Amino acid sequence: MAKVVCVLYDDPIDGMPKSYARDDLPRIDHYPGGQTLPTPKGIDFAPGALLGSVSGELGLRKYLESNGHTLVVTSSKDGPDSVLERELHDADVVISQPFWPAYLTAERIAKAPKLKLALTAGIGSDHVDLQAAMEKGVTVAEVTYCNSISVAEHVVMMILGLVRNYLPSHDWVRKGGWNIADCVARSYDVEGMHVGTVAAGRIGLAVLRRLKPFDMHLHYTDRHRLPAEVEAELNLTWHPTREELYGACDVVTLNCPLHPETEHMVNAETLKLFKRGAYLVNTARGKLCDRDAIVQALENGQLAGYAGDVWFPQPAPQDHPWRSMPHQGMTPHISGTSLSAQTRYAAGTREILECFLEGRPIRDEYLIVDGGKLAGVGAHSYSAGNATGGSEEAARFRKAG
Ligand code: NDP
Numbered sequence: 001m002a003k004v005v006c007v008l009y010d011d012p013i014d015g016m017p018k019s020y021a022r023d024d025l026p027r028i029d030h031y032p033g034g035q036t037l038p039t040p041k042g043i044d045f046a047p048g049a050l051l052g053s054v055s056g057e058l059g060l061r062k063y064l065e066s067n068g069h070t071l072v073v074t075s076s077k078d079g080p081d082s083v084l085e086r087e088l089h090d091a092d093v094v095i096s097q098p099f100w101p102a103y104l105t106a107e108r109i110a111k112a113p114k115l116k117l118a119l120t121a122g123i124g125s126d127h128v129d130l131q132a133a134m135e136k137g138v139t140v141a142e143v144t145y146c147n148s149i150s151v152a153e154h155v156v157m158m159i160l161g162l163v164r165n166y167l168p169s170h171d172w173v174r175k176g177g178w179n180i181a182d183c184v185a186r187s188y189d190v191e192g193m194h195v196g197t198v199a200a201g202r203i204g205l206a207v208l209r210r211l212k213p214f215d216m217h218l219h220y221t222d223r224h225r226l227p228a229e230v231e232a233e234l235n236l237t238w239h240p241t242r243e244e245l246y247g248a249c250d251v252v253t254l255n256c257p258l259h260p261e262t263e264h265m266v267n268a269e270t271l272k273l274f275k276r277g278a279y280l281v282n283t284a285r286g287k288l289c290d291r292d293a294i295v296q297a298l299e300n301g302q303l304a305g306y307a308g309d310v311w312f313p314q315p316a317p318q319d320h321p322w323r324s325m326p327h328q329g330m331t332p333h334i335s336g337t338s339l340s341a342q343t344r345y346a347a348g349t350r351e352i353l354e355c356f357l358e359g360r361p362i363r364d365e366y367l368i369v370d371g372g373k374l375a376g377v378g379a380h381s382y383s384a385g386n387a388t389g390g391s392e393e394a395a396r397f398r399k400a401g
Pocket of ligand 1: 122123124125145147148151198199200201202203204221222223224225255256257258261262283284285309310333334335336337377380381382
């Protein structure tokens with residue numbers, strides 16, 4: 001029988017919702033490209049419910065306990081006194097969400113001799129030291145595609161929000177003002193601008209498709225080039241390096257995983273390659289960017305705006321400079337955890353658990369690490385190594401709070 005430790009974000013401050021804003025979710029059968037949505041044998045939750053916080057338990061308790069397994073659910077994940085640290089010693093499975101990541105560093109993996117599966121309820125497994133997972137034979141899996149479109153929608157929203165100066169204008173309304181000139185002194189149209197994505201995977205390509213009707217010029221860079229018919233359909237300009245893309249674009253969006261090849265790829269040096277007044281939207285991972293270089297670029301005008309929902313570490317300490325830097329539209333890490341996305345990733349988590357516990361193979365498209373090496377989608381999108389360095393700083397969030 002397995003012990004499953006599940007790290008989730010806290011419930012809403014006023015408790016779990018007693019009712020929801022909408023009664024149902026649209027029915028979606030397939031993702032773009034044809035991949036099927038998760039196919040667990042069953043689910044024990046209502047689609048559209050808040051599943052990602054502690055009381056939601058990803059809808060897993062009934063299934064696990066009725067099969068004799070143990071489920072521990074906690075939001076206490078950082079520092080040596082956390083529940084996660086206490087429970088690791090005999091955990092077979094650790095489930096974590098990128099929004100509130102249970103950093104599985106090499107030290108923590110060493111404290112978990114029984115650990116066989118690190119399961120990401122979402123996409124992006126950089127919170128796991130993948131090198132250590134490979135060395136210790138821990139399988140790493142994630143629910144590929146579950147929230148890619150959710151994030152693509154968020155990216156489009158953030159690009160429009162920055163370029164049109166939405167949030168500062170909204171603030172004038174809340175302050176009782178009617179300050180048209182203050183609002184529009186930094187407001188432009190996206191029409192005719194050049195927008196480029198670093199990575200045209202599921203999210204990056206979906207962003208490009210969604211921006212096409214805005215009559216923007218579309219650019220991308222990726223390790224693997226898209227099919228010629230897709231390039232022709234969207235009239236894409238491909239750049240062999242991200243550095244070339246930076247200089248060609250008014251808006252840059254980052255949509256690649258965090259791994260040693262991409263860590264801090266936007267830094268004081270590479271920011272000089274951007275057009276002055278470029279906008280940067282990063283919903284991929286905070287550590288793709290050098291924290292202080294972003295602040296400086298906003299202060300000196302090299303960047304006209306920065307938005308995203310990803311930080312390093314998470315939760316970001318209260319004094320993280322991205323909370324207070326100018327011309328930004330930051331949110332906590334939410335783009336991939338809409339109620340719509342939660343339904344998909346809770347079902348996908350259940351599917352992966354069923355496979356693992358019943359000794360059936362996990363879908364190749366969900367695998368990041370397996371059998372001591374990068375596997376499945378991980379072999380395509382990641383590089384070996386570790387990107388969790390510095391994650392212990394996440395413990396400062398509660399101390400300061
Ligand atoms: P995909 O695997 O479909 O796409 C990732 C793409 O990144 C692949 O096309 C891959 O290229 C490319 N890539 C990898 N390394 C590089 C590199 N060095 N330079 C250029 N391109 C590179 O994943 P998704 O689109 O679904 O998700 C992308 C990332 O977005 C996730 O890894 C995660 O970090 C983040 N994310 C954030 C969420 C949020 O809530 N904010 C939710 C979901 C994801 P190739 O395969 O051609 O090698």
